[in-house]
Amino acid sequence: MSGPADAPGAAGPAAGQRTAAERVVVRVDRDRCIGSGMCALTAPGSLELGADGLARPLRVAATDGGGGEDGDGGGGEDGAPAGAGPGSGEPLTERLAEAVDYCPVEALALYSAGDGRRIAPAR
Numbered sequence: 001m002s003g004p005a006d007a008p009g010a011a012g013p014a015a016g017q018r019t020a021a022e023r024v025v026v027r028v029d030r031d032r033c034i035g036s037g038m039c040a041l042t043a044p045g046s047l048e049l050g051a052d053g054l055a056r057p058l059r060v061a062a063t064d065g066g067g068g069e070d071g072d073g074g075g076g077e078d079g080a081p082a083g084a085g086p087g088s089g090e091p092l093t094e095r096l097a098e099a100v101d102y103c104p105v106e107a108l109a110l111y112s113a114g115d116g117r118r119i120a121p122a123r
């Protein structure tokens with residue numbers, strides 16, 4: 001009945017390129033999020049529920065106050081989150097990957113901080 005542990009044992013986005021050192025940017029689709037809080041429980045260092053009851057990433061790719069010194073990365077194309085770029089984001093952890101897998105409405109996505117490609121969920 002109530003079992004998030006219903007998920008398949010191997011929580012793997014099958015992208016094949018998941019490495020512990022990879023830096024990622026978490027994106028929350030707030031139109032989809034239903035505020036279940038699963039992600040904040042699974043990856044409390046990366047996600048939290050905001051005052052509006054919806055999930056939000058704790059680290060927002062260095063957009064506040066940051067200078068954006070290399071005007072190289074335009075960002076924004078292909079649906080990549082703004083602010084993604086080398087050195088931004090956070091390390092991809094197993095918990096973060098699980099949080100994405102466990103979201104009941106697929107409101108979470110991970111993008112490479114390096115090149116903006118989508119890492120999970122796999123399309």
Ligand code: SF4
Pocket residue numbers: 028032033034035036037038039040054055102103104105106107108
């Ligand atoms: S698990 Fe999904 S639906 Fe639940 S709070 Fe997180 S993003 Fe929202």
